[in-house]
Amino acid sequence: MDTSTNTLPLKERLLALFEENQEAIKGPSTPLVNRMRKNALSMFRKLGFPTTGLESWRFTDLTPLLKTEFEFDFSNQSRSMDIEKIFTCDVYDLDTFSVTLYNGWFVYQNAALTRLSNGTIIGSLAKAMEVYPDLVDQYIGKAAKPEQAGLTALNTAFMQDGLFIYVPEGIKVEKPIQLINIVDSEHPVFLQPRHLIVAGKNAGVTIVQCDHSLTHNISFTNSVVELFAEDNADVEHYMIQNKGRNSALITSSYFQQKKDSRLTTHAITLNGGFTRNIMDASIKESNCHSEHNGLYLVDSNQHVDNHLFIDHEAPGSYSDQLFKGILDDEARAVFSGKVLVRREAQKTIAHQNNKNILLTDEAKANTQPHLEIYADDVKCSHGATVGQLDPQAMFYMRSRGISERSARQLMMYAFAMEVVQKISIEALRDRMDHLVEKRLKGELSICDQCMLHCNSKEPTTFNIDLSKI
Amino acid sequence: MLSIKNLQVSINGKLILKDLDLEVKEGEVHAIMGPNGSGKSTLASVVAGRDTFDIDKGEILYRDQNLMDMNPETRAREGIFMGFQYPVEIPGVSIANFMRTAINEKRKHLGLEPLSGAEFLKLMEEKKKLVDIQSKLTNRSVNEGFSGGEKKKNEIFQMALLEPRLAILDETDSGLDIDALKVVANGVNKLRRKDNATIVITHYQRLLDYIIPDYVHVLYEGRIVKSGGKELALELESKGYDWVKKEAGAQIQG
Numbered sequence: 001m002d003t004s005t006n007t008l009p010l011k012e013r014l015l016a017l018f019e020e021n022q023e024a025i026k027g028p029s030t031p032l033v034n035r036m037r038k039n040a041l042s043m044f045r046k047l048g049f050p051t052t053g054l055e056s057w058r059f060t061d062l063t064p065l066l067k068t069e070f071e072f073d074f075s076n077q078s079r080s081m082d083i084e085k086i087f088t089c090d091v092y093d094l095d096t097f098s099v100t101l102y103n104g105w106f107v108y109q110n111a112a113l114t115r116l117s118n119g120t121i122i123g124s125l126a127k128a129m130e131v132y133p134d135l136v137d138q139y140i141g142k143a144a145k146p147e148q149a150g151l152t153a154l155n156t157a158f159m160q161d162g163l164f165i166y167v168p169e170g171i172k173v174e175k176p177i178q179l180i181n182i183v184d185s186e187h188p189v190f191l192q193p194r195h196l197i198v199a200g201k202n203a204g205v206t207i208v209q210c211d212h213s214l215t216h217n218i219s220f221t222n223s224v225v226e227l228f229a230e231d232n233a234d235v236e237h238y239m240i241q242n243k244g245r246n247s248a249l250i251t252s253s254y255f256q257q258k259k260d261s262r263l264t265t266h267a268i269t270l271n272g273g274f275t276r277n278i279m280d281a282s283i284k285e286s287n288c289h290s291e292h293n294g295l296y297l298v299d300s301n302q303h304v305d306n307h308l309f310i311d312h313e314a315p316g317s318y319s320d321q322l323f324k325g326i327l328d329d330e331a332r333a334v335f336s337g338k339v340l341v342r343r344e345a346q347k348t349i350a351h352q353n354n355k356n357i358l359l360t361d362e363a364k365a366n367t368q369p370h371l372e373i374y375a376d377d378v379k380c381s382h383g384a385t386v387g388q389l390d391p392q393a394m395f396y397m398r399s400r401g402i403s404e405r406s407a408r409q410l411m412m413y414a415f416a417m418e419v420v421q422k423i424s425i426e427a428l429r430d431r432m433d434h435l436v437e438k439r440l441k442g443e444l445s446i447c448d449q450c451m452l453h454c455n456s457k458e459p460t461t462f463n464i465d466l467s468k469i
Numbered sequence: 470m471l472s473i474k475n476l477q478v479s480i481n482g483k484l485i486l487k488d489l490d491l492e493v494k495e496g497e498v499h500a501i502m503g504p505n506g507s508g509k510s511t512l513a514s515v516v517a518g519r520d521t522f523d524i525d526k527g528e529i530l531y532r533d534q535n536l537m538d539m540n541p542e543t544r545a546r547e548g549i550f551m552g553f554q555y556p557v558e559i560p561g562v563s564i565a566n567f568m569r570t571a572i573n574e575k576r577k578h579l580g581l582e583p584l585s586g587a588e589f590l591k592l593m594e595e596k597k598k599l600v601d602i603q604s605k606l607t608n609r610s611v612n613e614g615f616s617g618g619e620k621k622k623n624e625i626f627q628m629a630l631l632e633p634r635l636a637i638l639d640e641t642d643s644g645l646d647i648d649a650l651k652v653v654a655n656g657v658n659k660l661r662r663k664d665n666a667t668i669v670i671t672h673y674q675r676l677l678d679y680i681i682p683d684y685v686h687v688l689y690e691g692r693i694v695k696s697g698g699k700e701l702a703l704e705l706e707s708k709g710y711d712w713v714k715k716e717a718g719a720q721i722q723g
């Protein structure tokens with residue numbers, strides 16, 4: 001824990017912290033990774049934290065958050081903790097291979113790194129750099145774009161641990177791999193987990209990433225995911241976010257798709273003080289499927305931001321974005337979905353849609369669907385709506401004897417279900433269905449998150465007030 | 470059952486219904502006819518409780534209760550049903566879920582236990598037969614992508630499930646093919662009891678061959694300008710509205 005540089009602005013503090021803690025940060029990293037750090041640090045020095053002066057951050061102001069006196073931890077103190085003592089895991093029918101990150105550090109419940117009999121490797125990225133340096137070096141940093149994003153540069157400079165998954169050619173991993181990210185600290189913490197996921201040729205894998213906080217303290221998670229889908233790989237990536245209102249979670253996911261690969265992502269935000277999901281998919285080769293779904297249900301002064309960039313670099317691919325949100329109180333949502341269809345990306349089909357329901361006059365949604373097309377033989381569509389629940393439908397339902405409250409719930413639930421139904425894991429879909437219903441009734445607590453039930457802290461419920469339009 | 474006196478309704482300062490009186494008793498069937506824009510749907514909506522209209526004066530009593538004090542859902546639970554001229558699409562809400570919620574909220578209002586899933590399904594099967602509605606329709610979202618005729622049939626299906634005391638059917642016959650018209654009329658007739666009443670709003674005498682009205686009223690420029698028996702509908706069918714309009718004009722001037 002380092003507090004010596006507390007009085008400096010966060011950017012300067014981080015630069016100083018890097019110098020002071022170099023040895024700890026480098027740890028067992030490969031030489032390549034350490035070279036990346038140096039470059040990334042100078043990029044961060046140049047770019048700094050994003051400001052509202054940047055087009056992509058116009059509606060999202062980090063300044064107040066950056067004034068926090070965060071604490072940093074450059075060594076893994078949680079590796080041997082008994083995670084079961086902190087929460088009980090309630091898995092229902094969802095049978096997963098489950099791993100936990102506690103304050104950004106991999107928890108060695110069984111082993112730091114597991115190699116399944118089919119060759120699949122699942123475990124700590126820090127450990128993987130030690131045990132499989134060549135494999136890590138082959139992919140790490142190849143998808144992320146630190147030169148474009150200060151936060152990604154920062155993460156790259158400081159990255160120490162996170163989830164590493166490698167699925168070898170032709171292997172279909174049967175069980176979903178579940179990553180539980182837990183933030184739990186008495187002090188405001190600044191965490192920078194880094195995840196690296198590789199699905200080899202013809203491989204198949206599903207990753208469920210659950211973000212959860214056991215604390216009501218301020219936390220800032222600046223996480224970066226790099227995910228590679230090689231030829232004809234089949235990857236599903238879920239993010240399920242249910243965090244306290246003092247937590248900030250920024251996840252920058254960089255996806256790279258090779259020929260014939262299929263990628264489906266789901267970003268479901270049930271709660272979170274400040275949430276920004278950056279999804280950057282590069283379709284490098286032809287005939288890919290790139291589908292991105294999102295749902296956000298936010299109230300009080302929560303802020304949720306989904307920022308997508310789909311880069312069609314090669315012909316004959318399909319991309320689809322469907323993001324829907326319900327906003328209560330003074331909640332704020334930002335959606336920015338950009339599709340770039342390059343000249344060589346003929347026969348591209350690209351759709352994007354963002355729909356928002358505002359329950360109050362104070363709630364706000366900014367939506368910017370955006371297509372940039374340089375090829376001439378393409379089919380693209382985009383749409384965005386921001387509105388209230390349909391008053392005609394409301395009267396129709398009430399005229400059948402349904403109360404205003406129930407009518408609202410039915411409509412909001414139906415609105416959300418379009419996204420929930422895209423979840424292909426049945427047990428997860430049922431669970432999410434249930435959670436969304438609870439959330440809309442104002443009965444969901446943050447300690448009620450995805451598959452686990454927190455039993456150690458006071459539950460906090462966030463209410464979408466149904467008595468308002 | 471329904472007693473409307475001296476009703477005046479406007480929207481954004483524009484008068485739509487003027488000094489309207491209507492008396493409907495248990496067991497009766499009333500038909501309301503009249504040219505486009507004369508206020509028929511407005512009348513139906515006001516009884517159902519749509520709040521986009523201003524009630525300037527008059528009263529509406531339903532089973533001796535003042536309707537103005539009741540919100541639309543309470544009116545429905547007390548037995549009022551309006552078949553919409555333009556049924557509304559509700560994407561993502563299945564008919565089954567919609568109707569089960571409606572029935573159980575009504576039952577709660579009446580102090581009855583909610584229907585279980587199985588009981589509800591049984592009831593649905595029974596009523597489906599009555600209106601000859603296909604299963605694939607009831608699994609779909611309410612009215613979403615339904616054809617005009619399917620929407621109208623769905624209104625009758627809902628009516629059959631809710632078993633209202635007072636049904637107001639606003640042009641439920643328009644857009645129906647001849648077979649569907651018979652099915653709808655048949656549905657209405659089967660649901661007729663001594664203690665309920667029906668108001669059918671229609672442009673066509675044809676429906677009234679199947680649902681025989683006790684009274685026919687002509688609504689013109691927000692007033693009921695003529696009332697009679699079922700033969701009035703036949704007369705309107707052959708002569709149009711001009712003569713009624715002339716009479717009404719004379720009345721107003723005189």
Ligand SMILES: Nc1ncnc2c1ncn2[C@@H]1O[C@H](COP(=O)(O)OP(=O)(O)OP(=O)(O)O)[C@@H](O)[C@H]1O
Nearest residue numbers: 480485503504505506507508509510511512521554
């Ligand atoms: N929301 C509204 N705003 C302004 N005028 C309205 C509104 N609703 C109805 N009106 C007007 O009130 C009058 C009566 O309309 P209404 O729908 O009741 O007629 P109708 O008799 O049902 O006609 P139709 O036979 O065409 O169904 C019309 O002139 C219509 O334009």
Ligand SMILES: [Mg+2]
Nearest residue numbers: 509510511554
């Ligand atoms: Mg009408």
